[in-house]
Amino acid sequence: MKKAFSNELYVELQSKHIQERIEQFDNKLYLEFGGKLFDDTHASRVLPGFEPDSKLKMLLTLKDKVEVIIAVCAKDLERHKMRRDLGISYDDEVIRLINEYEHVGLYVGSVTITQYQHQNSADTFKTKLEKRGIKVFMQYPIENYPHNVDHIISPEGFGKNDYIITTKPLVVVTAPGPGSGKMATCLSQLYHEHLHGIRAGYAKFETFPIWNLPLKHPVNLAYEAATIDLNDVNMIDPFHLEKYGETTVNYNRDIEIFPVLNTMFKKIFGESPYASPTDMGVNMAGYSIIDNEAAKDASCREIVRRYYHAQVDYLMGKINDQSLEKMQMLLSQAGVDAKNRKCAIVAREVAQTRQGPVCAIELNDGHLISGKTSSLLRASSAAMLNALKYLAGIEQDIELISPTMLHSILSLKNDYLNMKTPLLDIDEVLLTLTIASAQDQNAKKCLEALPLLKDCEIHSTVILSNKDTETLRKLNMNLTCDPKHATA
Known part of the structure; x- marks a missing residue:
């Protein structure tokens, strides 16, 4: 930008x-x-x-x-x-x-x-x-x-x-x-x-x-x-x-x-x-302000993001009909269409062919990467790993974290901590990646690529957990979600 x-x-x-x-x-x-x-x-x-x-x-x-x-x-x-x-x-x-x-x-x-x-x-x-x-x-x-x-x-x-x-x-x-x-x-x-x-x-x-x-x-x-x-x-x-x-x-x-x-x-x-x-x-x-057109473009992007936030807040009962209508009016005044958010388009297109939630990330070079829910990972965690592989120049089919390690973490959460969370969040995956990086150069390269996620756009077809939302905030990524609750 x-x-x-x-x-x-x-x-x-x-x-x-x-x-x-x-x-x-x-x-x-x-x-x-x-x-x-x-x-x-x-x-x-x-x-x-x-x-x-x-x-x-x-x-x-x-x-x-x-x-x-x-x-x-x-x-x-x-x-x-x-x-x-x-x-x-x-x-x-x-x-x-x-x-x-x-x-x-x-x-x-x-x-x-x-x-x-x-x-x-x-x-x-x-x-x-x-x-x-x-x-x-x-x-x-x-x-x-x-x-x-x-x-x-x-x-x-x-x-x-x-x-x-x-x-x-x-x-x-x-x-x-x-x-x-x-x-x-x-x-x-x-x-x-x-x-x-x-x-x-x-x-x-x-x-x-x-x-x-x-x-x-x-x-x-x-x-x-x-x-x-x-x-x-x-x-x-x-x-x-x-x-x-x-x-x-x-x-x-x-x-x-x-x-x-x-x-x-x-x-x-x-x-x-x-x-x-x-x-x-x-x-x-x-x-x-040294570039007015750049400021306009960035602000229009923010208005679109705020529109998605407003839809989620409305679903959660945090804002009323009047606030949502005002948000739609501001979109019109800015002359932007929320449907044109690239990562949202990709996430929804992938979701149409897959079962379960999907996350898509628009990287700073314009490349778009998605991740879907699996038996171990949330869609947000999968998208994060896929994006880090791309940024680190690692083939997508290369395994960074062994399934055995991921199963062990799930077992700890479910069997011993009684958390009853069937999938791994982003911070848990990053922590596991950190442990793997001590012996795996590919995992180390992925961790070193984390700063490249700053200012990237990410969209989820379901509302993410507070944990994932906070992790993405700390990474300075711009998150939006569809107004739909996750079922798991």
Whole structure:
């Protein structure tokens, strides 16, 4: 796939722009950080060349000035909300984020628990964090938030919240997922900083939608496709258009909330530093696109993938009719046909002549390879072995793993661990291949070919297991499935 994005230019422009925004205020900026900080694989798919940790690299250029606050909603802790892509709860995700930030040298100053009403899970989590030496602050529900501005900007509103003591000029407010209270945390801090005589600022950093691309650009449509469950809608920013006569793109929630935010800024500062939602942003991604056609092509591919994901989510009851209809509309707006996904076409064609599920992989050289379910392997595992043989230059009929070894693993799973899984998953096959590679050069060559699967497309005629899905994610392969449950 052609490179569409200059990561180096992006890091340079973004760092410079944030530094300018810090200096706009009293050397204190609260930056609401949307999206994923160090594993933004969506951005890397729609903007080839964008590295998943680009935003992290940008922050590391400002490391000495950065402090991180992680916001997590007490209601999400109480209901054990999960981060779907990683399969872990929000409290575990907060711990993971703290470890990841500290590992790269970013200072995590504190965690704030929002919407706190003395929930048991929140109290337990607070104790757990404090035992690790993490400072924890509380924010409380505010009646009629965000509309009753006079009440919000008062001792009974933001004044009830803990004042989070920070020491760095740039305070990055992030969270384990949407709806965690990042914006409310920033605004509460502006209120408290003002009481302490500090004119702190607020800005928002979200990569998508990209404000200086057209409204219906595939990159922006792909963002809508990725957030159909949130019902986000890209819109022309009417405030920016009225003030500057310039057409820019934002999304409905920011546009709807801006009049309230503007009033809050005026109540706190006496005047608002911003004339539009676009003004609040610090996103330089649009200026770093170096091949617009490549970005369009990559984004159209992503919209197709999101369409398949939506069909599966609908079958699983994770999205409703309205979300599925919106996904179909986005396909139409992008001018793409989901039926043209090559690996899906091959998988279905092979499935018509074989009994059972089939997986097909489109490699980066355009070659298409399939695998079918056997008495030992899932279709996904068979396709993986076939693809690795091709990439390693090994004939398909050469045996890499002895059936005796595979039967032994199945026996362990079924007879001793009571797992009752009749077929081997991808990770089990790769582990077995690793053992075989100690004595078999062909197996070793196949393992060495694993990095070549990065960015390859794979389609299954049935919904894959969570284990296989996670393994493919770790290999950076782009999976889609037909909305059909496997029978075994």
